[in-house]
Amino acid sequence: MNEIMISNKEDIARLVNEWGFLPFFVGEVRGFSLAEVTPSKLWFPEDDTSDNGVWDWKSDIILEADCAYGKLYSGRACFVSMDCFPDLVNCRRASVKLTTQERRILDVLKANHSLLSGELKKLCGYVKPRVPHSANRISRIAEKQAGHPARRIQTGEKKKVEGFETALTHLQMGGFVVSAAFEYKYDREGKRYGWGMARYATPEDFFGPERLRVNHSPEESYDRLMRAIVRIPLSFTPGQARRLILG
Numbered sequence: 663m664n665e666i667m668i669s670n671k672e673d674i675a676r677l678v679n680e681w682g683f684l685p686f687f688v689g690e691v692r693g694f695s696l697a698e699v700t701p702s703k704l705w706f707p708e709d710d711t712s713d714n715g716v717w718d719w720k721s722d723i724i725l726e727a728d729c730a731y732g733k734l735y736s737g738r739a740c741f742v743s744m745d746c747f748p749d750l751v752n753c754r755r756a757s758v759k760l761t762t763q764e765r766r767i768l769d770v771l772k773a774n775h776s777l778l779s780g781e782l783k784k785l786c787g788y789v790k791p792r793v794p795h796s797a798n799r800i801s802r803i804a805e806k807q808a809g810h811p812a813r814r815i816q817t818g819e820k821k822k823v824e825g826f827e828t829a830l831t832h833l834q835m836g837g838f839v840v841s842a843a844f845e846y847k848y849d850r851e852g853k854r855y856g857w858g859m860a861r862y863a864t865p866e867d868f869f870g871p872e873r874l875r876v877n878h879s880p881e882e883s884y885d886r887l888m889r890a891i892v893r894i895p896l897s898f899t900p901g902q903a904r905r906l907i908l909g
Contacts, residue, residue, distance in 0.1 A: 672726060686740060687739065753880050754909060836909075
């Protein structure tokens with residue numbers, strides 16, 4: 663695949679649908695990534711400070727290609743066409759077991775239909791409310807007056823909670839969550855700043871449950887995806903193809 667063939671977001675969208683899969687970053691299969699088929703000038707255009715090129719095109723590509731996007735390949739970002747995504751979901755969900763924390767995150771997302779990353783993190787209890795410095799000081803004084811040390815000795819092991827990013831990545835790899843869009847912050851003058859914040863949704867909410875329905879087994883979905891990978895004009899070993907399908 664010659665990189666000069668990619669000149670805009672429409673070209674990328676066409677490639678997603680032609681290959682079925684398009685990882686964002688360089689991986690184990692040579693030539694199988696957006697980074698390798700797109701010229702460097704499209705990643706950080708020098709003549710337009712409001713558009714960071716490919717970095718800013720993700721939302722448009724999702725809509726233009728009508729595809730899924732998220733951490734769908736080896737825990738890393740990947741576009742997947744709707745010709746392949748329903749079968750991918752059928753395969754992945756059949757073999758994935760979610761943790762209690764992952765189910766909680768998924769339930770919160772389903773209840774809200776879509777959430778920005780920060781919103782989802784907060785609603786799932788990962789962001790503790792800020793306590794004013796004065797309140798902390800008063801608490802320490804009260805403890806001292808009561809004869810209790812400000813720092814208590816912890817007894818027993820503290821229960822570990824699965825990290826938010828780890829849980830969210832597992833949910834995406836399992837076919838339960840996708841990135842619906844990327845949104846930006848704007849200052850008082852209307853100028854955009856910072857990087858795009860991911861908005862997450864379940865595939866059912868984003869595409870509609872009818873588009874995800876397949877009338878065959880996970881094993882048949884696996885075979886269908888293998889046939890799709892064979893059509894990609896790159897060299898995959900059997901192991902590489904299997905990892906692309908099963909994660």
